[in-house]
Amino acid sequence: MSERLPSLLLNIRYSKGDTEKLKIYHALHGNDWKKIGELVARSSLSVALKFSQIGSERNHGAWSKTETQRLIKAVEEVILKKMSPQDLKEVDSRLQENPEGRLSIVREKLYKGISWVEVEAKVETRNWMQCKSKWTEILTKRMTKGRDIYRGLNALRAKINLIERLYEINVEDANEIDWEDLASTIGDVPPSYVQTKFYKLKATCVPFWQKKTFPEIIDYLYETSLPLLKEKLEKKREKTSSEVQTPAAPKRVFLFRDIFYCDDDSEGEDTGEKS
DNA sequence: TATATACGACCACTCCAATC
DNA sequence: GATTGGAGTGGTCGTATATA
Numbered sequence: 431m432s433e434r435l436p437s438l439l440l441n442i443r444y445s446k447g448d449t450e451k452l453k454i455y456h457a458l459h460g461n462d463w464k465k466i467g468e469l470v471a472r473s474s475l476s477v478a479l480k481f482s483q484i485g486s487e488r489n490h491g492a493w494s495k496t497e498t499q500r501l502i503k504a505v506e507e508v509i510l511k512k513m514s515p516q517d518l519k520e521v522d523s524r525l526q527e528n529p530e531g532r533l534s535i536v537r538e539k540l541y542k543g544i545s546w547v548e549v550e551a552k553v554e555t556r557n558w559m560q561c562k563s564k565w566t567e568i569l570t571k572r573m574t575k576g577r578d579i580y581r582g583l584n585a586l587r588a589k590i591n592l593i594e595r596l597y598e599i600n601v602e603d604a605n606e607i608d609w610e611d612l613a614s615t616i617g618d619v620p621p622s623y624v625q626t627k628f629y630k631l632k633a634t635c636v637p638f639w640q641k642k643t644f645p646e647i648i649d650y651l652y653e654t655s656l657p658l659l660k661e662k663l664e665k666k667r668e669k670t671s672s673e674v675q676t677p678a679a680p681k682r683v684f685l686f687r688d689i690f691y692c693d694d695d696s697e698g699e700d701t702g703e704k705s
Numbered sequence: 706t707a708t709a710t711a712c713g714a715c716c717a718c719t720c721c722a723a724t725c
Numbered sequence: 726g727a728t729t730g731g732a733g734t735g736g737t738c739g740t741a742t743a744t745a
Binding site: 493567585 | 710711712713714715716
């Protein structure tokens with residue numbers, strides 16, 4: 431389908447009134463999303479997704495500990511389900527015998543090809559988009575063993591590395607970037623993590639970045655922002671006299687227990703279920 | 706100590722290939 | 726042709742941290 435939208439329909443949030451209208455129009459026209467879209471001046475896709483979100487009455491706000499645990503369990507189950515029957519049988523029996531054992535998993539399986547709709551169904555209280563974002567956050571923490579890879583001196587070093595690498599690879603478009611490779615500039619993190627960081631970097635450092643081409647953004651970061659970041663890093667180094675951590679090389683495989691049976695208490699308070 | 710800035714957390718939305 | 730679902734982009738807001 432790939433329906434291109436008029437620019438004025440992009441990125442406009444749904445107000446309470448819009449949501450109410452959507453419910454009313456759905457009651458009147460059923461799943462005629464094209465018609466409803468016309469009535470609320472949005473694309474058919476946008477109204478269909480929004481209705482699925484409000485219809486499922488998912489939670490908002492901070493994740494409770496119970497929800498987080500359900501998410502981790504759900505992701506584990508969905509990943510295991512995707513494995514071949516033989517692999518699954520083997521993994522299942524080894525897990526039953528010894529969940530704390532040295533079973534390993536290839537890194538790509540931890541974030542690629544996961545059916546988020548299945549995860550959503552298992553988590554019950556959050557939609558698939560919320561589950562996906564939360565999983566990136568949890569996975570980053572667990573892959574880096576909770577180290578502050580993007581704080582203080584490390585954040586400055588990561589930004590410098592990121593800009594230098596982007597300048598070196600010299601691509602014409604963001605679509606050409608190998609995020610997997612670029613992630614190593616920050617450390618052992620999922621590609622989605624480095625993408626978010628790059629977005630924040632350009633949004634905070636590059637004025638009018640929306641009106642610039644990708645090479646223009648990179649040039650600005652390299653020529654203007656990079657010297658400032660380097661200067662800042664040096665000043666901080668002198669002041670704190672602490673060392674910058676070298677980004678950890680990406681591991682090809684992770685221990686199952688480090689990702690799914692890691693008992694860090696950083697995953698929020700168990701405030702009970704919300705609605 | 707007040708203010709500015711950076712960052713994490715969460716969310717809304719589009720794109721587009723695969724599937725129905 | 727319509728719908729689904731994974732991937733990706735970009736925005737807001739609250740809070741922690743840095744700086745004057």
